[in-house]
Structure formats: C-alpha cells, structure tokens
Amino acid sequence: MIMEKKMEYKKKWYENKQLSINYNYINGKLNGIQKKWYKNGNIQSEINYKNDVLHGISKYWYKNGQLKYTKIYEDGILVKTLESYNFDGEPL
Template identity: 45%
Template sequence: MKKNIILFVLFMSLTSYGQKKVYYTEDFKELASAKDATYYSIYQESKDGTQRTTYYLDGTIRNSDQFSNLRKHILNGESVNWYKNGNKESILLYTKGKQEGIQTRYYENGQIKRTENYKNDEFIDGKCFDQNGLEIAFFPYYVKPEFPGGMQEFYRYIGKNFKSKNNAKGLIKVDFVVEIDGSLRDFKIKEGLNYDMNVEALRVLFNSPLWILGKVDGKDSRVKYSIPITIK
C-alpha cells in the first residue's frame, strides 16, 4: 500500500505541470485556431519555468526558448533558432534574462558565422567568419537605430516641440519601429498620462527627423525601439 502511495505521488508530480498549444499569425498575433496561422507554439511548464518551442504548421521546428518567467519574458537557459532546412541558425545562452557565455550563430549551410562572448549581458569579445570558415573582420551583430546627434539631441527635440495640453506630469513610454527609411511607425503607448498628452507624444515622434538606421547582422533593418518621455 505504501509503495502504491509513493508511486501515485510521483505520478502526480510528473503530471502537475501543464502543456498548451497556441497558434500564431506570421507576425505572431495569437489565433484561436490553426486557420490563417503560420506558426504554433508548445508551452511546457516545469518547476524551472516555461519551455516554449515554436514550429511551422508543417511541424518543422523554428525556435526553442526557456523562460524563468514567461509573463515578464525573462529568458533563462538555452535559446535555439533553426533555419527552415533544419540546420541551427543560432544558440544563445541566458542567465536571468541576460546574455551569458558564448553566443553562436551559423550560416544556413551549418558553418559557424560568428561567436560572441558575453558576461552579465556585457559584450567581451567576438569573431566573425565567412561561409568557408575563414575569419573576417569583426562587426557587431546588432546596432541600435539612433536619433541624429544622439539621445541628448533627441530629448532636446522633444523639449522644444512637445506642447503640454494640460498640467499632467509623469512618464510616457512609447514603443515604435524605426523603418528602413529612418521614419518612425507602429507606435504603441506602453505607459501614459492621459489621452491629450499621449496623443501629443505620438505627434512629436511621428514628426521626428529621420533616424539613423539600425542594423542586424550588418544589414539595414526595421528595428523595434522603446523610449521614455518624462513630463515635468
């Protein structure tokens, strides 16, 4: 009897963590079913957090990530991305949301493309290679887009052009995308004050001078960006 109880408790512990399947569009908007979906993700809960594995509809794996806190999107462990042909695209390591250790990216043919060493999310050193495995001059994988003249000039622009509609004070946080042509699009208020002040923040950002482009793996790219605007 005691043995049966132990086995029952063990079985319950193994099955207490849930698993769910979620369908997504091409730009990762959640769907209720597979209709119009491009991807689906399997979420597996464990005592260490959540394992999310994403597939194309035909079952080909796309990426796998381990989160210590999925809601806050805190990566913890190994994150792997695959090319459609099944070869690995990247293996990235995280500790409590920060890059840690050797991050490796690959060409589609399986050859190592670059390695970068991080400690506590700080870049230490790295190497780049061509498709034949020969080392080439290093360049950063990710370059943030930038307002002309830097952030000091950006906030000077905000201060000069933001017209307060009322006496509200505080923080407005806006997400947006810096397009290939340097313009800003896809605005989203993540944290706001009130309708009039939020609209004014969007107006000023929309009319911003063109930004210096961001780069991903050496190529000009659309880059998501988040900016805080403090109203005093």
C-alpha cells in the same frame, strides 16, 4: 522567504513542421540556452540568457550550416568575439 521558481519550456515550429525555436523561461524571464533553426533544419543560433539578458557563450551559423561567429556576453555586454568566419568557412 523562499521563492518558488516557475519554469516554462516553449517551442515554435515552421509551417513545414520543422522546429523553429525553443527557449526556457524561469519566472517569466529567458534563462538558459535559446536555440533557433533555419527553415531547412540547420541550426541558426544557440544563445545563452540569464534573467532576460545575454550571458555566456552564444554561437551563430549561416544558413548553409557554416559557423558564423562565437561570442561571449556578460550581463548583456559583449565581452569578446572568440571566432568569426565568412560564408565559406574562412576566418575573418
């Protein structure tokens, strides 16, 4: 039996028309990269999903645009934090 994949691409915006979030669904489950932005337009996060669970590299930023941390997940479990920074960009 061959299952047909139903793909959906969704976006949401802030009231100032700045993109807030975009994400992909396959058969009703989050799959691929979900991106979020702060209201000021700076990226907030890039999170990888596979069948509704965290899977792969995920990155998070502070509101000022500075990278906060990069993490690796496998089937929803945190495997490793690759890098971590404070608000001023200094390694933690």
